[in-house]
Amino acid sequence: MTGTGPGSVSGAVGGAQSATLARQAVFGAIVDVSGSTRRIASSLSKLADSTAGIGSRANGVFARYVVYGERQLRWIDAELAAATTLARTASEMDDPDMQLAVLRLTGPRLEAAMMGSLLLAAWIDFLSLADVVIKQHPFYSVERLFRDIERVQKMLEPSMRALSSLKPEQVEAAATDLPALMGHLTGEFTSTCEAMHMAAERGSQVMQLVQIVEMVTMVSAMRMSLPLLPPTAPATLGVGLVVGGDGVMMGTQIVVSAEWVEMMRRLVQAGVISLPVVSAAVRIHAGQVMMAQSHDELPQGVREALGDGPEVRGMRVTGKAGAGMSEPPQHHVLPREFREWFEKRGFTGDMSIDQFCVEMEQAHHEAIHGGGDWRVGRKWPGEWNQMIMEALRDAEAEAGRMLTQSEVLKVVAEYMRLYKIPMNFVPWRGL
Numbered sequence: 001m002t003g004t005g006p007g008s009v010s011g012a013v014g015g016a017q018s019a020t021l022a023r024q025a026v027f028g029a030i031v032d033v034s035g036s037t038r039r040i041a042s043s044l045s046k047l048a049d050s051t052a053g054i055g056s057r058a059n060g061v062f063a064r065y066v067v068y069g070e071r072q073l074r075w076i077d078a079e080l081a082a083a084t085t086l087a088r089t090a091s092e093m094d095d096p097d098m099q100l101a102v103l104r105l106t107g108p109r110l111e112a113a114m115m116g117s118l119l120l121a122a123w124i125d126f127l128s129l130a131d132v133v134i135k136q137h138p139f140y141s142v143e144r145l146f147r148d149i150e151r152v153q154k155m156l157e158p159s160m161r162a163l164s165s166l167k168p169e170q171v172e173a174a175a176t177d178l179p180a181l182m183g184h185l186t187g188e189f190t191s192t193c194e195a196m197h198m199a200a201e202r203g204s205q206v207m208q209l210v211q212i213v214e215m216v217t218m219v220s221a222m223r224m225s226l227p228l229l230p231p232t233a234p235a236t237l238g239v240g241l242v243v244g245g246d247g248v249m250m251g252t253q254i255v256v257s258a259e260w261v262e263m264m265r266r267l268v269q270a271g272v273i274s275l276p277v278v279s280a281a282v283r284i285h286a287g288q289v290m291m292a293q294s295h296d297e298l299p300q301g302v303r304e305a306l307g308d309g310p311e312v313r314g315m316r317v318t319g320k321a322g323a324g325m326s327e328p329p330q331h332h333v334l335p336r337e338f339r340e341w342f343e344k345r346g347f348t349g350d351m352s353i354d355q356f357c358v359e360m361e362q363a364h365h366e367a368i369h370g371g372g373d374w375r376v377g378r379k380w381p382g383e384w385n386q387m388i389m390e391a392l393r394d395a396e397a398e399a400g401r402m403l404t405q406s407e408v409l410k411v412v413a414e415y416m417r418l419y420k421i422p423m424n425f426v427p428w429r430g431l
Contacts, residue, residue, distance in 0.1 A: 015096030022270035053131035098413040101423035354428040
């Protein structure tokens, strides 16, 4: 593990301020992605109700693709809801380091939802194109259109499956590959439109292809347009990237708003989401020019704007104890043998004790449990499970009531510092 620990973030700008900025960024990212999912939901509803298009009974063979989109939207919305719950729980905590640690639990959910919504928006573009063709352009073979959509779904499915797994390594791998996939999807979209045009010409159809042209130039996920320069002088931000007077970041093509980049920078620095995921999102927004470049390199100015640096990259856990070695042991900071005790105090669902695991070196893990033999270790007063439960029960006795989630985690945070346990929580692998 190469984690730098939460102290590096807290110490940089002050623990409370760092936690507040990270929390605001998490909520901002949730709102941003939620806006996309609402637009997607609206589009899916219109497609399902398209009685003359793919939603009609006569074209029921396409209904499965609308259902597929609705199924993907459900898991994305569920992860956004879970991230919201975690962020709200974090906001109730007094301890800044624990607040940041809980906010980091939203990371895989935010990453998966953000990248999943981009893919789903592209899927909507293809369904919308099919809908227009069925309604207005019968010259194009329905069988061929079906094969086109089927091929696109097969291209999407592996990435969607990896993202919905919420496994950090799978999410990051899928996100890293997403710009190239979006490039292929853009190519598929353009090829389909060109084939439709040729079909119309061969059939001597006297039809205007206005709607298809609009689909090519106005699709939500695959639009690659260069905005007009604003009248005000732009402010330089790094190399090859500027911020115009209207707050839009521009390089060779439109990228994203300056506010979005600042929000992502905070999330990266707090260790909530990884730089490769944000880089992939920037690359997708930037268009095919950046997609064609090396998948793991962004212009230096973009990397600096996102807050890239050794300390940021070090926030992520490598996932393996070493090359060719098994994954490091996971430590439940909320002991599994007392699961029922914690469940009575609200640690269920997205806040279950299985969310509060830490990957540690084998020697450190054995040390806090009193050695390699757990039966002997349990007899040591300083053994983690016995010690933390005694501390929690003492706190409850002093309070005269059950502790809240926030109060439990405050006590746990104090002892994690004492035992030098990093506050980088990962879900339990179930091993």
